[in-house]
Amino acid sequence: MTDFSQLARDRFSARKFDPAREVTDEQIERIIKAGLDAPTAVNNQPFRIWAFRSDAAREKLLTATKMKFIGDAPVIFAIGSKAEEAWVRPYDEKNFADVDASIVATHMMLEIHDLGLGSTWIGHFDAAKVQELFPQTAGYSLIALLPAAYMAEDCTPSDRHQLSKPFSELVEVL
Numbered sequence: 610m611t612d613f614s615q616l617a618r619d620r621f622s623a624r625k626f627d628p629a630r631e632v633t634d635e636q637i638e639r640i641i642k643a644g645l646d647a648p649t650a651v652n653n654q655p656f657r658i659w660a661f662r663s664d665a666a667r668e669k670l671l672t673a674t675k676m677k678f679i680g681d682a683p684v685i686f687a688i689g690s691k692a693e694e695a696w697v698r699p700y701d702e703k704n705f706a707d708v709d710a711s712i713v714a715t716h717m718m719l720e721i722h723d724l725g726l727g728s729t730w731i732g733h734f735d736a737a738k739v740q741e742l743f744p745q746t747a748g749y750s751l752i753a754l755l756p757a758a759y760m761a762e763d764c765t766p767s768d769r770h771q772l773s774k775p776f777s778e779l780v781e782v783l
């Protein structure tokens with residue numbers, strides 16, 4: 610098992626994949642399992658995971674995003690949340706559906722990296738179009754597309770990867 614601190618430090622958004630290398634069913638199962646192991650508020654599990662595996666499904670999905678590089682990934686996951694199934698905090702009526710689904714997606718993203726593959730959390734896509742193309746996703750708030758693929762040899766972190774606001778701006782110890 611990879612050291613978690615190292616994994617968190619090493620991870621970066623990979624945007625150049627090697628389309629010639631397949632991702633195995635076993636790897637896909639591990640990625641999904643990591644998502645299913647995620648905690649959710651009151652264990653309500655108000656999320657769904659879809660795996661776009663076939664060429665036809667991935668090509669159709671690609672029409673809903675400008676992030677064309679994900680087309681080189683042999684599998685693309687979509688993660689959605691359902692507000693009606695989620696815990697609502699009684700004090701302020703905050704619905705935790707997207708929080709829960711984001712933890713699921715984060716587990717999956719880190720598992721992808723732990724497997725030696727690359728991914729980028731994609732938020733820039735036309736969710737309404739995805740729901741039109743894939744009716745099984747209708748009724749869910751689609752929070753992420755996550756490609757999983759072997760990285761191309763010259764895949765490097767973007768300049769943004771290094772940008773970090775000062776510790777003192779982000780963290781306050783009380």
Ligand SMILES: Cc1cc2nc3c(=O)[nH]c(=O)nc-3n(C[C@H](O)[C@H](O)[C@H](O)COP(=O)(O)O)c2cc1C
Binds near residue numbers: 732
């Ligand atoms: C919620 C969310 C949405 C994102 N959407 C996109 C996206 O649509 N396209 C993209 O190329 N990167 C996207 N990213 C990746 C971020 O740009 C990236 O994580 C950030 O610049 C830091 O770089 P790093 O992941 O390499 O550390 C997204 C990340 C998050 C967390």
